[in-house]
Amino acid sequence: MPKKSTQSTSTADLAPQTNIPNVFKDGLPIPKMFAFDLDYTLWPFWVDTHVTPPLKAKEGGAKSVDRFGESFAFYRDVATILATMKSLPSPPLLATASRTHTPDLAQTLLKQLTVPTTPWIPATTTFKPAREFFDQHQIFPGDKKTHMTRLSEKTGVAFEDILFFDDETRNRNVETLGVTFWLVRDGVTWAEVERGVREWRRRNAKDGK
Template identity: 50%
Template sequence: MPRKHSKTAFSSADPTTTITLPAEEIPTPKTFTDGLPLPKLFVFDLDYTLWPFWVDTHPTPPLKKSTDGGLTVKDAHGGRHGFYNEVAGVLTAIKSRGFQLGAASRTCTPDLARQMLTYLSIPWEGTAQPAVELFDYLEMYPGSKTTHFQRIQKRSGVPYEEMLFFDDESRNRNVEELGVTMQLVRDGVTRAEVDKGVESWRKRNGRT
């Protein structure tokens, strides 16, 4: 099934490459400032959730750092790969408020996914922090995501009911059997999707 790409492109030479905007350009999710409860742990899928590609299919290794401050990563053919537009704003809003952050991916190339997270940066208040440094938990390997969450729960000690998960594939709703709340996203994670996810989490757990 074809995937849509974000409208903001890195250059006219590569119109399908998206980049994240600086964190301060993305408004904080409304649910983060309304005084109601929030999950303790936010978990994100990678492919078509944080970035618009399959990391085990589209980039051709070896990967190289770009000269744009980490907004994109170059692959062996010169293709450039970046985050969706609002990723920096979403991730920094979570971390700056003291919440924990995790990634749960079925990728067949976990080393490549980690390298992508290491080379891509999060622009925030004039700095460019490697994205990988924002994550408290990285679970990246094939298989049911219930396994990913069982490992995250064991390492974090956070109850499943305090976790909110963002993913683009409906089959991964099986994590809700554990008590996790999942928000299905389309065309990448955004501030609006985070608000929808938080509202679903509150409703499911009676935290409104």
């Protein structure tokens, strides 16, 4: 049975994000790269089976609608997570790492869905395509170890400095490379990001203990 979730986002859902997680302000290291799977990690659907092109952006990029009028959007916290990470004094690299069989469709969604340019939503905020918040995209079928290898080669970031969020246990095999894997069951949230960073610190002895 397909997974179901109601945690997609809209402009109205985006509340002010004044309480940045403590891991971003406690003075301890954070990963140099945050990598994210797409399906059931950043958005609550499989792009290659649930989405029927063509797609059209709606509500200023808060969602995208396909040929049959079905709406597709990020999980609720994703937009402010991306905006917050890129607003940090020393922002980490952000990357996508997806094995979808429809990479062009995934890229179209990333272009149509938008993210605020600040981690809060004042009346005067501007929005940019979500795709522009990511420094690297590795979207193709195959083992996620290949995705991580290409990300490391293209950016010079060591495997040990990558934190990878994914909803499938089988992709934990990236840990054989030295990447920290964090399993998310119902999409990326602020709580999952914080727990992931703490696990990365524990694995790399950077938790100050």
